[in-house]
Amino acid sequence: MIIDSLKFILSIVPFIAQGLTVTLQISLTGFVLGMVLGVFFGLGRISSNIVYHTISSIYVEVIRGTPLFVQILIIYFGLPSLGINLDPITAGILALGINSGAYQAEILRAGIQSIPIEQLNSALSLGMTKTQAMIYVILPQAIRVVIPALVNELVILVKDSALVSVIGVAELTRRGEYVVAWSWRPFKVYSAVAALYFIVCFTLSKASKYLEEKLSIPGYMTRKGM
């Protein structure tokens, strides 16, 4: 019986795995979009420019305060009434990106604010502009601080991408639903779907550990150093 189950699962994996490709595509593209928005609005949240700061705060609070699911529905079903018609995949990537951007903005802001102001002062005292100080001194340190949080966000994004199935994107979860529709074996199918998500997310976690190690600054706490 177990062998039959495994045979069944293996037989459907190629089909649902095609959805995995879509999931990865929209997740990664969405995450990159989120990064761009995250840097822009994250810096805005700590800017002394009132307009820049206010717009950034509105973006972060509104996006964080509304469900991703609803955001997806608004972008796909709502925008057409404003004349903007998007295909499901583009709409999905946009929704995921805009959503992730708000969280990444806060993550980045926290990272930057964790760097002591004396780092900025010493960079400025050497004649660097604020921008140079940001690029060469502050951000490199802030990035290292926030890698775990950013990977967290990516893992959440990969799992949240399942929500875009509601607007018709044939990603991993939706394909699982198709198989359940003709096979009537929800437990086995959805377990297989979950397992595939797990493989992706776990790999991302491992990649994060590797990245953290490669970028670690000598003299800071590490597991080995404790």
Add this chain to the structure above:
Amino acid sequence: MLRNQMVLVEDLHVKYGNLEVLKGITFSVNYGEKVVVLGPSGSGKSTLLKSLILLVKPWKGRIFIGGEEVTDPKTNIVKIRQKVGMVFQNYNLFPHLTILRNITLPLEKVKKMSKEEAEKKAWEVLKLVGLEDKAHSYPLQLSGGQQQRAAIARAMAMDPKLLLLDEPTSALDPELVEEVLEVLRTIASKSLITMIIVTHELDFAEDVADRVLFIDKGVIVEEGNVKKVLHDPVNPRTRHFIRRLLRRKGLLKVTL
């Protein structure tokens, strides 16, 4: 009046929120002069140094460096900072870069030197402070004294005309203080650089300084020739402060 004054500060007031930390400071430093600033903690000495290069915004008053008005909004403060070096109490090296890179980064990005020129200069200053063997180490792998010497090297690599030192040895263990003071003595004696040093090291102050400023509660209480202020201060507050410092070091001299 501005002709031989490297630094001129006129009626400087600095506030942190509602707290006025500097309450009308006026003084000047001539080219090549070495001035030591003494004072109890909270007196505003750090704030004074930071405000000279606008790391802290003055509330009132004017500051001139090399003849240019720092406090004028039209002045390019970035250009002025390129001629001023600052060494901080907590070293403030960039922890994610090697010592060598800490020095070459500002040379490449600010002075626009090529990689080779920057490295050449970096090795020169590393030699000056005796840290050639630590060039490829990271800041947090070094002792406090080594970090501070590296910070001095980084500031000196920019060939500053004015060097500001904010309690350079206060965060160091006593055994490490001397190695840093040695470097500073060398810099003071060998170059025409103007120096403003905030420190508690009175012997060092006597070795290196021409003049002393004593600041307390945001105002200059006494100012004058180093030997006069340290051994025969006029103001009782100055006398009291110096006695306290000497007593703590076990060096109380009968002449006071």
